[in-house]
Amino acid sequence: MTYTEKRAQLLAQAQEAINSGNIELFNKLKAQIEELDGKEEARITAQANLDAMNGTRQTAQDAAPLMSPQGVRLTDAAAKAPVSDMFNTLEYREAFMNNMTKGTPIPAKFTNTNYTTTSTTAGTVVPTTLYEKIVAKLENAGEIFARVFKTSFPTALVIPTLSVKPEASWTDEDAGSARQKLTTDKLQFAGYKLECKVALSLFMTTVSLDMFEAQFIDLISEAMITAIESKIISGSGSGCPKGILAETPPSGQAINVAAGSSGKLTYALLMEAEAALPAAYKNAVWLMTKKTFFSWMGITDQNGQPIARVSAGLSDRQEYVLNGRHVCLTDGYMSDFAGTVSADTIFAAMFDLGFYVFNEVLGIVIKRYIDEDNDNTVLKAVMLADGKVIDKNSLVTLTKKTA
Numbered sequence: 001m002t003y004t005e006k007r008a009q010l011l012a013q014a015q016e017a018i019n020s021g022n023i024e025l026f027n028k029l030k031a032q033i034e035e036l037d038g039k040e041e042a043r044i045t046a047q048a049n050l051d052a053m054n055g056t057r058q059t060a061q062d063a064a065p066l067m068s069p070q071g072v073r074l075t076d077a078a079a080k081a082p083v084s085d086m087f088n089t090l091e092y093r094e095a096f097m098n099n100m101t102k103g104t105p106i107p108a109k110f111t112n113t114n115y116t117t118t119s120t121t122a123g124t125v126v127p128t129t130l131y132e133k134i135v136a137k138l139e140n141a142g143e144i145f146a147r148v149f150k151t152s153f154p155t156a157l158v159i160p161t162l163s164v165k166p167e168a169s170w171t172d173e174d175a176g177s178a179r180q181k182l183t184t185d186k187l188q189f190a191g192y193k194l195e196c197k198v199a200l201s202l203f204m205t206t207v208s209l210d211m212f213e214a215q216f217i218d219l220i221s222e223a224m225i226t227a228i229e230s231k232i233i234s235g236s237g238s239g240c241p242k243g244i245l246a247e248t249p250p251s252g253q254a255i256n257v258a259a260g261s262s263g264k265l266t267y268a269l270l271m272e273a274e275a276a277l278p279a280a281y282k283n284a285v286w287l288m289t290k291k292t293f294f295s296w297m298g299i300t301d302q303n304g305q306p307i308a309r310v311s312a313g314l315s316d317r318q319e320y321v322l323n324g325r326h327v328c329l330t331d332g333y334m335s336d337f338a339g340t341v342s343a344d345t346i347f348a349a350m351f352d353l354g355f356y357v358f359n360e361v362l363g364i365v366i367k368r369y370i371d372e373d374n375d376n377t378v379l380k381a382v383m384l385a386d387g388k389v390i391d392k393n394s395l396v397t398l399t400k401k402t403a
Helices: 003-019 023-054 060-066 076-080 090-102 128-141 143-147 209-234 267-276 290-297
Strands: 149-151 158-160 186-188 192-200 254-257 285-288 308-312 318-322 325-329 345-351 356-371 376-389 396-400
Touching: 003 023, 090 128, 090 209, 090 356, 128 209, 128 356, 143 209, 143 325, 192 209, 209 356, 209 376, 254 267, 267 396, 285 290, 290 318, 290 325
Parallel strands: 149 356, 254 396, 285 325
Antiparallel strands: 158 186, 192 376, 285 345, 308 318, 318 325, 345 396, 356 376
């Protein structure tokens, strides 16, 4: 019996136990399912590591086609098979809705063994159309996420940074002359699990397909964008992506505001930060909270003109600009500027977000379960991803010091 068949059998038995009120049996079956998931994760992780070692001589372009549009890893047979996307049909969309709202099992033909996940998620693959709309919603809702460089390399694959962010170089026309040599660094992405749990309301169990999909997209995307962007900015790199602020700025680009200095931001400090940014990184943006930004708003230059401005742009919403440079608000991801702090605190930074790579190993899959504590139906969205800075030369930080 395959893993999928065994899991489906246990799930059916667990549902019967709930229906009969045998919670003790349900808890035993739940433990068996979790144990089964654990063994499957260990197997898949071992296989992924072996595949990565066997594929170290592959280029990133060779590896990329083995991913489906949903981020599900395909076997060689599935990747080569000339079949249409079975997750992009109306039948599968309706099956997905019924599974999420009513617990109806996904038809066997949509659980093709050629398709395997890379984690214990072993959940239900999100229909392609929904997945694309969720990604589009993330792009629109998250200004930071929209600006970073996105990839989908497998885990454990060592990737030259030049294949991630290509460069051009001048060489001599004469083949016999010395040519410039490009030095490359390497990246290796992990697959950290991002979970997002959303309670399913009774209303969503009775709506049409279009209404369900619209609500599903809103619930999942709004919950996930905060989790993703917070780690892009301040992730530690341990169990999650490594954030921009976890990097050490190049020499001369870490600006400190001494303790005991004025409790207000100054025009001179702004000019010092701008001067520290290399001219090549003209697309760098400011990263700071809204409160910090408006602390700059009261500052005027020597002619009495405000150095910052807020205007309504083409998007018909406020756009924040500081001395001609765009400001991405990071409320919840960074600390506000304060006159005194209990620990050294980065309150503002400049960085070209195009030099941050967000690597999505596994797209969004969904698991549905019953929370026995309050009898709520819960949808758990899971994504495997990692993120790293590939060029930190545009990073300028402003830190309030304690001493």
